[in-house]
Every structure is written in C-alpha cells, then in structure tokens.
Amino acid sequence: MVIKEATNKLKIGWFSFSCCEDSTIVFTEMLNDHFEEWSKVIYFQHVRILRGKNKLQGLDVAFVEGAIASNLEKKKLLEIRKNCKKLVAIGSCACTGGPSAQRNMFPKELEKEIEGLLRKFHQVDKVSKLEDLVRVDAKVPGCPMGEERFLKVLNQMLEEFGVR
Numbered sequence: 001m002v003i004k005e006a007t008n009k010l011k012i013g014w015f016s017f018s019c020c021e022d023s024t025i026v027f028t029e030m031l032n033d034h035f036e037e038w039s040k041v042i043y044f045q046h047v048r049i050l051r052g053k054n055k056l057q058g059l060d061v062a063f064v065e066g067a068i069a070s071n072l073e074k075k076k077l078l079e080i081r082k083n084c085k086k087l088v089a090i091g092s093c094a095c096t097g098g099p100s101a102q103r104n105m106f107p108k109e110l111e112k113e114i115e116g117l118l119r120k121f122h123q124v125d126k127v128s129k130l131e132d133l134v135r136v137d138a139k140v141p142g143c144p145m146g147e148e149r150f151l152k153v154l155n156q157m158l159e160e161f162g163v164r
C-alpha cells in the first residue's frame with residue numbers, strides 16, 4: 001500500500017497505550033471500507049499499522065487509545081500532545097481509564113500481591129485516563145470505540161482543519 005503525502009490533507013497519528021488494542025482492530029477494519037475515500041483527504045503520518053517510518057512532529061490530530069500505566073507512557077503521551085494540534089481519546093480506557101484501570105480499585109491485600117509486578121514492569125501505582133494528564137479535545141467512547149462516533153469526530157476534524 002503506497003501512501004503519498006499531500007499538503008492539504010489532515011495529518012493524523014494513531015497511538016496505543018495500556019489496553020487490548022481492540023479499537024485499533026476496529027480502525028483497521030474501517031480502513032477496508034474507507035481507505036480509498038480517506039486517502040484523498042487524510043495523510044497517515046504516524047500510523048504503525050500502515051507504515052514502518054512514522055513522523056511525530058507536526059500532526060494535526062492524534063488519536064490515542066488506552067490508559068496510562070507507567071511514567072514512560074506518560075512521557076510519550078506528553079510528547080504526542082506537544083506535537084499535535086488536537087488530541088482525541090479513543091475507547092473507554094482512554095476516556096475513563098477503565099477497564100484497563102481496574103487495578104486502581106483493588107482492595108489493599110490484592111494491591112500488596114501485585115506490588116512486585118508493578119515494580120518489575122515499571123508501572124505506576126495508579127492508572128490514569130488521558131484527561132488526567134493532558135488536554136483532550138474530543139472523545140470516542142465505547143469498548144471498543146463506536147464506529148459512528150469515530151466517523152462523526154473524524155468528519156468534524158476534517159471540517160475544522162478546512163480539508164473538507
């Protein structure tokens with residue numbers, strides 16, 4: 001699949017943090033139906049499911065899936081925020097933290113049990129939704145994300161950036 005850059009396209013990125021990545025699967029399936037139409041108006045600048053070489057700087061819209069469970073993820077999220085004009089939270093884990101954040105509600109004894117694992121895998125004590133750490137401009141809730149809502153947000157962004 002050849003993806004050409006065009007200056008008048010919406011430059012998007014797609015990112016996944018702690019989650020099961022089902023919204024990425026939904027997005028991939030949507031590409032089957034929409035790729036031809038989208039490739040006329042969207043430049044897939046940082047989308048690892050589509051390309052090997054990705055560029056973070058100068059994104060119009062970053063779509064971010066998953067919750068934030070480590071300092072490294074937090075650092076990457078802040079970097080994405082710095083490099084995009086709009087950030088869209090994708091799926092329930094990104095919008096509300098859960099279900100990825102379910103360990104936040106573990107009872108004390110269970111917390112103690114997983115303590116070693118958290119340290120071993122460099123996890124922070126509490127998992128965060130995106131909004132706890134950065135400004136979120138739009139949300140696509142659902143577990144996985146709702147297709148209709150995603151299309152609505154995407155079309156809004158295309159209009160906002162004057163691409164359509």
Ligand code: SF4
Nearest residue numbers: 019022091092093143
């Ligand atoms: S919101 Fe649901 S589908 Fe999406 S990453 Fe979280 S658990 Fe998976």
